[in-house]
Amino acid sequence: MKIDPNHLCILAAIIDAGGLSEGAVAVSKSQPSVSRTIAMLEARLGARLFEKGRRPLRPTELCLSLAEQGRIIAQASETASLSAAHYSRGKSGTARIAGTPIFMDGVIANMIASFQGAFPKVTINQTYGYMAELTEQLTAGNIDLGICPVSAASVPAGFAFKPLLRGRNVIACAPSHPLARKSAFKLADIASYPWIAPPAGSPLYSDLRGALGSIGITDFRVSFTGGSLASILSVMAGSESLTVLPYSVVFMQSHSKTVTALPVKLKHPERELGFLWREDRPVRPAVQRFRKYLESEFQVLANHIEQKGRAAVWRA
Amino acid sequence: MKIDPNHLCILAAIIDAGGLSEGAVAVSKSQPSVSRTIAMLEARLGARLFEKGRRPLRPTELCLSLAEQGRIIAQASETASLSAAHYSRGKSGTARIAGTPIFMDGVIANMIASFQGAFPKVTINQTYGYMAELTEQLTAGNIDLGICPVSAASVPAGFAFKPLLRGRNVIACAPSHPLARKSAFKLADIASYPWIAPPAGSPLYSDLRGALGSIGITDFRVSFTGGSLASILSVMAGSESLTVLPYSVVFMQSHSKTVTALPVKLKHPERELGFLWREDRPVRPAVQRFRKYLESEFQVLANHIEQKGRAAVWRA
DNA sequence: AGTCAATATACCCTAATGTTATGAAAATTG
DNA sequence: CAATTTTCATAACATTAGGGTATATTGACT
Incomplete structure (x- = not known):
């Protein structure tokens, strides 16, 4: 006979809370509801779960062993809720990114390091590629986000582009x-x-x-x-x-x-470094989180670069 | 947000069975039922559990981590069912018995030993006492069964008595x-x-x-x-x-x-060794199991005694 | 392109579960 | 020991999650 896991949780709650009424509060149900649930469970099991006619409800040995499992279930359920919450807030999960090697190694890697410090349960999956491969991988669904220099005009149809840093x-x-x-x-x-x-x-x-x-x-x-x-x-x-x-x-x-x-003023390319992604794909929370993180990091970086660059490089 | 443990079980079943339909069979529900359950779960979580538009249903990472918990829950639920079944068949639980010391030590102890061999998960709680204490302990609910010599006529009201062996x-x-x-x-x-x-x-x-x-x-x-x-x-x-x-x-x-x-014919007492219990108390399965076991043991014993006794003791 | 198999939807219905109000009984207290 | 309090059980009713069957839809495969 299959026992409803919910009922086992309720059982555990009653015992741990030390009473039916308290247990009902613990599982945020009404006292009569819990009372009836127990009565039905007893009927189905064909055995008492609490000794009859004892006011501080005393559990039988069967009840105790079932409550044991109930506790396990409640625990697992709680864990699941937490991991779901974590996931949907982008605090766990996977972000698969790819980008041009020089940028990935020279700029992004540092940011990934600090991101991992803040969100250690997010797995970052990094690969390399230039524009052509990135669009391909994005379309195939192998990566979530591309990071590369793109001239805003040349973003292919179906893709979204968010610039992060002008090319200098x-x-x-x-x-x-x-x-x-x-x-x-x-x-x-x-x-x-x-x-x-x-x-x-x-x-x-x-x-x-x-x-x-x-x-x-x-x-x-x-x-x-x-x-x-x-x-x-x-x-x-x-x-x-x-x-x-x-x-x-x-x-x-x-x-x-x-x-x-060197303090030499070069002609800057038309491209801007930015995120590239397929706009028809749902964005997983971890990816969203990672993107937001990089965006803010880049905002800071852009300011620093502008100041320092003006002072040291293109001062001419 | 609380997640229904049942849903987590279903999730685990789908993944382990390798498909929604197979999963539905595994939890013995219909395919549409399971399909809808998943859809509702996704809606509530605000996240996909299976990648959209993939025919061999592919679970997302969130789904996998939830299924992990689902497996734990299914396991616990199964364990609970088993222990309930065990309990109600009297294969686990506790039987609290008491009886006159000479009988308990000389006869019952041996039977308990073999009973424990057959039902190792039943805990036997043995104490000693004569008639007066036994009725008292039975009434107080401290023991389930008394074993002592009783003359059938002197069974107190509210008690049941089942003779096992005539007094010799x-x-x-x-x-x-x-x-x-x-x-x-x-x-x-x-x-x-x-x-x-x-x-x-x-x-x-x-x-x-x-x-x-x-x-x-x-x-x-x-x-x-x-x-x-x-x-x-x-x-x-x-x-x-x-x-x-x-x-x-x-x-x-x-x-x-x-x-x-010694082969001497004594006057036998009026009493018979037997079980004594309160007939207004529900009998727990383990106690029932133990009682039945002793009854059959005593039946065999009674025959042996009758034969051997006739031959060796009261042959006169 | 057409077929097949797997999944999703539509629809109806039962049963579980929730709520409030109230009753009953054990425990406590004066 | 009677009165009171606490705690649980029941009753009556509303809601809905969840089950089933029938059927539509849609990837995947040939």
Whole structure:
């Protein structure tokens, strides 16, 4: 015979509360309702659950063993409620994000770290990809959110885009670089250093030529290409190489003193870094939470960048 | 928000069974019923439990974590059902019995042992007492069943009595006793040995005089009195003492070769050993089970006693 | 594209559960 | 020990969650 788990919970509540009336309050039901529920349970079980004619209701041994299970059930039910609440407030769950490697490594990774500090039960699933892969993965439902530089005009149909940071590229080098230590230098000097090119196919790669062209440099030597941010920084630290990086990336690395920006005004790309997602997909709470978190982080970051950048890089 | 434990069970069933329809079968409900239950749950949670528009129904992560609890609940519910079934079949629970010490130790204890072998989850709560205490304890609800010699006529109002064994007392002694080794002896010889008297107040004590009187012995020396069965047997084994015991007790001890009965025909008491209980009290299944068990054991015992007794004791 | 199998909806109905008012009985207290 | 209080049970009634059958809908597969 199957016993309704609810009834077992009520049983446990009565016993733990020390009385039918108190138990009724504990499960927020009326006293008669609980009384009748017990009576029906007894009838179905064909056994008494409380000794007859005792006013401080005394449970039988059967009742006690059933209440044991009732407690377990109440506990599980409570846990379920909590995890549902957690989930729908975005405090647990999974957010699957993907983005361009340089940004993910140079900017987002830091934010993920602090996000995880605040919401440790949210699992972040991070992968890499450029625009084409991102739209593909979003459509396939493999990721929830893309993060990449997009020119607002080129957002594909069916996708939503929320800009976070305007694109500002800078010429980056190691802090120990000869040019970084000069207060002033000629643009022509720049061209003589070896260049690190971002991974082929990345938006940065095309930015590189455009940016240098904008300051009259068309001829330069590429000494290293295709690496991740980590390898770019390593190469840069051990050489006199230059490269073009988003200022946000340089800024985020500034505390580690591995990279700095030269005070050269480049032509900035039309693109803005932002979120990309399919607008026809429901947004899971954890994703929503993560998005909001990054948005506020980026707002702070954007201010800092604007101030520091104006002072140190495009002061010209 | 409180989640109905039943719904969590259903969730678990669906996932474990690998489909809504199979899950419905698993919880023995119709498919539409389960479908609607899920839909309502989703509405209340404000979150999807299964991904929309996927035919082999795919659970969301929230669903999985809820199902986890559902499994716990199903398990607890199952356990509760089982323990209820066990209980109402008398396979678990408690039986509180009390009886006269000599019978409890000499006869019932053995039966309890075998009963416990058959029903290990039934707790037997054994205490001692004579008629007066038994009726008192029964009325107070401290015990479920009394076991003692009662003359059918003297059953108090409100009590029920079920006879198990007619009273047959014998003269008992150690197997090594001089009289036990003789094939024949005069009754007068008996009187010369020291006597062990049963505990004062016990029915046996009054039986002692009556029985010996019936064979013409009125003058005898009491060397030991008041002990339990164990002490009586010990004293008897180490001396040439005689005593009067129920033949059932002597019979049950026969395998241990610590006591034997002299072939003397005594006047048997009017009383019969039997169960005593209050007929206005509901009988718990475990008590019922125990009672039935003892009844059948006693039936067998009664036959054995009748045969063996006729052959060895009251053959005269 | 058509078929099949799985899930969702519509509809009706029963039974469980809730509420308030009230009765009964055990426990407590003067 | 009678009066009172506390606690539980019952009655009567309203509501609705939840069950079933029949049927529509929709992914998935050939």
